[in-house]
Amino acid sequence: MNYPGFPQSLRKLVNELSKLPSIGERSALRLAYHLIVKDKDLALRMTESIAEALAAVALCKECFSLAETNNRNEARCEICLDTSRNPTMVCVVEKPVDVLSIERSGQYRGLYHVLHGLWSPVRGITPEMLKFNELLTRIKNSNPRISEVILATGTTVEGDATALYLGQALAELQVQTTRLAQGLPKGGDLEYVDDVTLSYALSGRQELGKS
Numbered sequence: 363m364n365y366p367g368f369p370q371s372l373r374k375l376v377n378e379l380s381k382l383p384s385i386g387e388r389s390a391l392r393l394a395y396h397l398i399v400k401d402k403d404l405a406l407r408m409t410e411s412i413a414e415a416l417a418a419v420a421l422c423k424e425c426f427s428l429a430e431t432n433n434r435n436e437a438r439c440e441i442c443l444d445t446s447r448n449p450t451m452v453c454v455v456e457k458p459v460d461v462l463s464i465e466r467s468g469q470y471r472g473l474y475h476v477l478h479g480l481w482s483p484v485r486g487i488t489p490e491m492l493k494f495n496e497l498l499t500r501i502k503n504s505n506p507r508i509s510e511v512i513l514a515t516g517t518t519v520e521g522d523a524t525a526l527y528l529g530q531a532l533a534e535l536q537v538q539t540t541r542l543a544q545g546l547p548k549g550g551d552l553e554y555v556d557d558v559t560l561s562y563a564l565s566g567r568q569e570l571g572k573s
Contacts (some may be wrong), residue, residue, distance in 0.1 A: 365391075372398060412494040424500070426476040426493050427458045441465075441474060449474040449504075454497065454528065456480055456521070459553050464514065472512075477498065480520040480529050497528070499534055510538045539570065540569050
């Protein structure tokens with residue numbers, strides 16, 4: 363989209379905003395106008411918040427969700443630090459926001475492992491690009507021993523393929539592997555599933571490969 367008469371710096375801001383998920387160029391233009399013209403104080407607060415988050419937020423060294431820390435190499439999230447959680451259960455999800463979705467269901471009290479993506483040969487995403495090997499290493503070195511891994515990837519083609527791939531790898535480690543019950547809508551992303559449906563899917567999970 364061309365922006366005749368717009369300052370170059372504003373065009374650059376619109377271009378950067380349009381790279382955000384679910385933000386098109388028209389939405390980016392409205393956001394840029396609001397921040398620069400309508401609410402400069404908000405723009406300044408956002409600038410400070412982004413800089414603060416960039417400096418303080420890192421990946422948890424155990425589950426690869428998000429943690430706030432002064433030492434990125436030793437970062438641990440609140441859930442991994444919670445001694446009341448069941449350390450023998452690990453729920454595998456695609457992205458950190460999926461952790462929030464499952465926590466809202468109130469059905470699960472174990473730990474997590476965030477893959478940061480899904481296996482997709484078509485898009486050139488290989489297991490080595492995700493946190494697959496870290497999961498296998500974590501299970502091998504776990505103490506107490508991890509006894510169940512819940513594969514909570516979405517019911518998209520990539521989510522199902524990722525669960526199948528991991529299920530085969532986990533079978534070699536002799537760990538019980540379960541999949542969320544298929545009350546989830548086919549082709550659905552975990553992030554958008556309502557709390558009640560997700561709660562039923564967790565409580566009714568099935569061992570992978572069994573019906």
